[in-house]
Amino acid sequence: MGNPHVLVIRFPGQGHVLPLMELSQWLAKHGIKITVANTEYNLHKLLVNALAKEEDDHQIANSVRLVTTGFGNQPETKIAEMLSMPAEKIKELINQINASSDGDKVTCVLIDTHLTWDMEIVRQMGIRRATFCAPQAAQYVLISSIPKLIEDGIIGHDGIPTKKQKFQFSPTMPAMNTSRLFWLKSGIKKNVEKYLFKHALDIHKSMVLTEWVLCNSTYDLEPAAFNMHPKILPIGPLLATNQSGNSAGNLFTEDLSCLKWLDQQAIQSVIYVAFGTFATFDQTQFQEFATGLELSNRPFLWVVCSDIMNKLNDAFIDGFQARVGARGLIISWAPQQKVLKHPSIACFFIHCGWNSTIEALSNGVPLLCWPFMFDQFYNENYICNVWEVGLGFDLDEGAIVTREEIENKVRELLGSEKYKANALHLKKKITSSKKEGGCSYKNFMTFVAWLKA
Known part of the structure; x- marks a missing residue:
């Protein structure tokens, strides 16, 4: 009998790629052979960014094999092509890997839970099945509870709420708002709610056929969600594991020069701003946000993807940069885990993506919440109302977050010791869970033992 060999298949978004690459490395360190299947486009970007690092950072090349799924050679590949694959294609992919895997x-x-690939064909091939939940555990609780929501008349069979209301799955879980269900708050384009709702149902069907559900979370963050669904096992936080702390799953080239700039700033003085890869601003909101940062009179590091920057008013950008001068640094992509560890960081303006949230909490950084889509609104609820490590923003009559609101919330967050103290307390809890003897460590080692059995 050969060695245990895990085929890892990931949703190609940055927030999904990073934690699954870290998990792949952890498994490889425990003697598990790993093959990671990527889209053509992501495979190229991963290889380019991995090879751009120093020799010490070649953990990815030495222990984890990258292969292509044979589709998705363009960044604009249709989302439906990413989310599902016919059974015969899955079987073909596995057979190709088996034929080239040295026995x-x-x-x-x-x-990844977002890929509703046919787990039934995998079961028929006699292969074990596990799934990885990149978002919080509460999202799976929501997905698995859809039949109950329909039965209780909270949503219809099409996923559309019967009325605007809040509901709870248990007294110890934060309330959810029907207007903010993730399939209704896609942030992609209109008229996709029915497709996304159907996809949520497909996720549940796929996960039922898996033997393990692993989650990049900790019991301390979401005790009620894990108690409701014992099948979901926390193994987080999944952070950079190599010697230099570089992330193995970056799809974008990091601008390391920002670290030298941070070295020149005072301790706990810098506002870090990063809204992920999908968030967008119109010109009005961008200018209000930028002006709010300017009015804060604090140094800031702002990640603005180049494609977003290209769509903005050049005259405003030039004037803004001239006014803030060396107090502000705008870059296209940051080495985020290193940035959040830096002593000069005071807070993080965040889109509330789960991966970024986990990285911030693991470093005791308080948060300013600006959710755009999907589960980000529920994460904001956790951050502001449950963990009390951050603040959200109120919209004006024109659905804009004004410069004054931004300035005031920055001052409120950084003017109180409460948020930093809560963040540091949570940091201690969740980082302990990954250490030997912690809940996440025990779950991970149990999974490793199962793979080797």
Whole structure:
């Protein structure tokens, strides 16, 4: 019998790629053979960014094999093509990997929950099945509870709420708002709610056929969600594991020069701003946000993707940069985990993506919440109302967050010791869970033992 061999299949978004690459490295360090399937486009970007690092950072090349799924060679590949694959294609992919794996055939498929690939065909092939939940556990609780929501008349069979209301799955879980269900708050384009709702149902069907559900979270963050669904096991936080702390799953080239700039700033003085890869601003909101940062009179590091910057008013950008001068630094992509560890960081303006939230909490950084889509609104609820490590923003009559609101919330967050103290307390809890003896560590080692059995 060959060695255990895990085929890892990931949703190609940055917030999904990073934690699954870290999990892949952890498994490889425990003697598990790993093959990671990527889209053509992501495979190229991963290789370019991995090879751009120093020799010490070649953990990805030494222990984890990257292969292509054979589709998705463009960044604009249709989302439907990413989310599902016919059974015959899955079987073909596994057979191709088995034919080139030096006798160690695939013994387990570990798939991102967002990819509703046919787990039944994997079961029929006699291969073990596990799934990885990149968002918080509460999202799976929501997905698995859809039949109950329909039965209780909270939503219809099409996923549309019967009325605007709040509901709770248990007294110890934060309330959810029907207007902010993730399939209704896609942030992509209109008229996709029915497709996304159907996809949520498909996620549940796929996960039922898996033997393990692993989650990049900790019991301390979401005790009620894990108590409701014992099948979901926290193994987080999944952070950079190599010697230099570089992330193995970056799809974008990091601007390391920002670290030298941070070295020149006072301790806990810098506002870090990063809204992920999908968030967008119109010109009015961008100018209000930028002016609010300017009015804060604090140094800031702002990540603005180049494609967003290209759509903005050049005259405003030039004037803004001239006014703030060396107090502000705008870059296209940051080494985020290193930035959040830096002593000069005071707070993080965040889109409330789960991966960024976990990285911030693991470093005791308080948060200013600006959610755009999907589960980000529920994460904001956790951040502001449950953990009390951050603040959200109120919209004006024109649905704009004004410069004054931004300035005031920055001052409120950084003018109180409460948020930093709560963030540091939570940091201690969640980082302990990954250490030997902690809940996440025990769950991970149990999974490793299962793979080797």
